[in-house]
Amino acid sequence: MLEKIYKGIAWCLAWGDKKQPQFDISILEKMYKATEENQIPPEAQPIIDKVQKLQDIDNYFPGKITDLRDGKYGELWDEKTPIGLVYGGATKIKQYVFEAAKLTDIRGASAILDKINLVDLPEFFEPGTKSRKWLDEQRNFPGLSQALISELVVYSTGGNILVFCPAAFVDDLANAIEKRYTEETLTANSCAVGSTFRLLEIRFGLLRENIENTPWLDWYKQNCQDKLVESYFRLSERKTDQEKRENFQNRKSFNELTSKLAALFNQRRNGNDDVNNNRPSRKYPPMFETHPYMRRDEGDRRIAVMQTDLPNNPYYSEVLARKHLVGQITKRDSRQSWYDRGGFDWKLDKKDRENLKSWGDKFEDFLKKEGKQESYNPEFHKLEAARSLRELGNIYNGFIAYIYADGNNMGGYIQKIKTPEEYQKFSKDIFEATERSVYFALAEHLHPHQLKNLTDPDNENRNDGWIHPFEILTIGGDDVMLIVPANKALEIAKTIGERFEEILAKKKGYEPEKSTYDPAEIHRYAKEPPNENKSSLSMSTGVLITAEDTPVYYAQNLTEQLLKSAKKRAKKLKEQNYLGGTIDFLSLKSVTMVSSNIEEFRKEGLIKERGSKLKLYAAPYTLHEIGGLIESVKALKESKFPKSQIYQTRSFLEKGKNTAILNYRYFRARLESKDKQEILRSEFEDVWCAAKTNGGNIAPWMYDEEEKLYETIWREIVDIYEFIELGSREQGVGSREVGESGSFING
Structure with missing residues (x-):
């Protein structure tokens, strides 16, 4: 029998190339419901036989194109009925999600997009659903829904959707996808494109007329x-x-078809008109006029349409009102009556609200399924989501961390996907691995937090309440965006990367081409370095540790730069057969530390010529190195290395290699006992700073033979010193930690 995807392909062939099906709809329904060969209507049997033959093609690939015609696949060669393929999704997502400054609005924007991606668009293909009824409305696309069945969907995760459809409905379905985004969000950018292909092209790529x-x-x-x-x-x-x-x-496989759609997608997203001019132009994305003398909303972006009775009586445009309402729904905030008083047409019924399940709810479902509720929440407190960044900052001294992770080697892997069912499996596997790795990391490193010492008018009544100590902004495909407490950020990022590889390693098809590598060429941390690739795919991650009041859009921009830096490192290490994850991070104790570009900041400010070329940082790191960095900070704390001397050693780095070595050795020799010195020697000097030509070390430096320079992890040790704990997860909430540059922000 036909697999699910091929059942959808057979449906497209049976429908034909017109908007009216070539067979009576009852025949199509019988074919769709048939489970055995003798139940298939005689009219549809030849179509089923052709699709079955396409499905049964395994590793066959003809040496000459005419072999397809002259061999057993001749009837596929003769099939002329085109099959539609549509690809679409949201674009410029961060622009829509992060244009608001408040956590509730950010969460709401992300949840609206998730609802469209994971619920609304797949519902186009499910009878009796709300989105299906929306399609049938006269102002939308009447007649489209009857041509759609669930088996047409290849994937609909990660903010994108890829689906088959009867050829005559390609433009209608692409328009419906774009319209759904616009109608639900008003301003989010989206794009959808489609084309038609012949049956044989699904297996052997693009063919000429x-x-x-x-x-x-x-x-x-x-x-x-x-x-x-x-x-x-x-x-x-x-x-x-x-x-x-x-x-x-x-x-020359199904991959070539998706590549063509990707090219069409980029053209349309950039504002170019459809080649055949069959569709509305996308040159002018959704926007609302503003006026210099009219009240604008809280984001100062659009004309306000109402003033709410929420704390501080904010003004909302309809775009912002929708985001805030959905943000309240996902965090179980009952103060929603303000929206009804606004007189908006956009409403959410009970089913919609159920579909707006927050990532926190999904995390709790994961805990129950995995039996981890007691380890994560031993007292079984009733938990809510954090309502603001200040509440997340309340967990650790007013500091939070942004984590942005993205998959590595995805493009190379996709290049080898040859069939629609492989695409479907790949999408499902990656989404599952990404989601579960995040949940595992959060459950392993975090525990519920009780709010204390909140004084702001909009959250002072939240004191003594228990919250989840994180915010999942989005999990889409191989993308992850989180906000977590600053003191657990690097550990969480490391665990996400490790779990992602472990989960995929257990699935078929993700075996690495190169199973081993030379650890001496990859890892600068020499303690028990691994030398095996777990999976052909991995994750790179950017981590920004910053104060709770850092502007969100600015923080997101820096985190994205850190991610790009980590991916650049991963790409370089891949040349040496390392396929694992990488992490780049930055600790900001004041917003003005980096004006805009991290790469330029490091190049201009942290690379010096002092006889030798000195690089005063070592990021990005491999996952193994991040674990070593954390252990070295713990060793430094355990050795009772005076904090003032830690900062002073950092200041000596700029004065030259020998000066820094001499001062480090002097300060280490002054430690109170040889046991303390031994901790530092074994956990920092020997594992990071071993000399290349003898048995000694050049602490606090490492020598990079490829770049011919000296680099050091000491600066990054200082940056994260306050955010790494020796053992217990407990810490004094609201306490002040004083560092070299002044007092930390109080939570």
């Missing part, structure tokens, strides 16, 4: 060194006939 004229393997072998051919097929270094064949075969 006259299939026999399609450039095929023999042509590729002759032209693979051409720059254009090399750019299109990639991996030009492959030279044997077998390698060339594999390279060509990887490209």
